[in-house]
Amino acid sequence: MIKRPLSDSPLTAEERVFAEAHHNLMYRYMRIHDLDIEEWYDRLIIAYLNSVKKYLRYEKLQSLKFEQVFFRTLDNARSNYWRDLNRYKRCPEGGIWSIEGMEAINNNEAEADDCDFYNLLKDDRISLNDIVIDSLYTSALIDELEKEQYKKIVLLLIEGYSGKEISNMLHISYGRYSRYIAEIKDIILMCIG
Template identity: 30%
Template sequence: MLDYTFPLTSEESAFAEKHHDVLLRYLHFHKLPVDEFYDIAVFGYLRAVRKYLARPELRQYKFSTIARRAMSCDVRHSKEYWNRAKRKGDVCSFDEERYFGDLRDTVTESLENVIDFERLARKITPAQRRIASLRADGYEDREIACICGIACADVEAEMEKARCRILMFRQENTAMAA
């Protein structure tokens, strides 16, 4: 597959300069304003240059045929994008007095959540945290067992112990809040 992210080689640049009139004729033939469509069509044109020189089987066709097809694709896609319905969102003013207090409350809640999370993290063992992290990453129990070097049954047992500790932590916090 051709990589179109690199600059053109000197051979490709020379070829592109030599056949630049293909691009201009394309825009003129299709009655496309140069100031609006040149930047769109030129990418298809340069892709066609790179493809035409890299793939010898394309030499059975005229370069202009390959270039017109590539430019037509880019122009068509741009027109489709421009004609596509755009998403709209309502913009409303921000009432600082109304939301300032709420913002402080949100920051306070976030801080409390972080503190609670840190306390909760101390309740479970490092092994349980690692198993939970691997599960969150999508690993299955047998894969976790292999990674941690434990039996598959131990993975579920560790997670059950962690669940019990988390439930006890929640009950303790609920009792303290009341």
């Protein structure tokens, strides 16, 4: 028998009644940790329901107060959220350009020291990752890519994966990945040039 994660199983009638009776703990938790209710409620509600399921399904936990299980579960959920936000794939090396900055470049409103988007593409020191993430034309550029493999690479770059991660995920050598990157860069240059 395959065990399903707690979040995949529906609440029993007993768990629903228990969850309703202790729902005020959600607001207490957010107030204690000074969390915006509108922002955090949806992020923490699944963890809350999982804490109810854990508490009622595992007899060992019933020797504790529900609040202990609840606070520990929500602390873990909040910690996991921040950990996931700071993962490498979500923090590209070159940072992220703002849309306003890209519009200024496209409208020639940028300062004289700034270079335009086309010159950035021609600069070999700028990685394709930086170009694709920051481009206002990403979806249009993806449509121009004929090979499905190219589209996958660009979409994975947008998600923040590194070249090594992408080559492993697509089961291609890093050398082939590098050749694809050069070809994609040439296609992009032709599209905007």
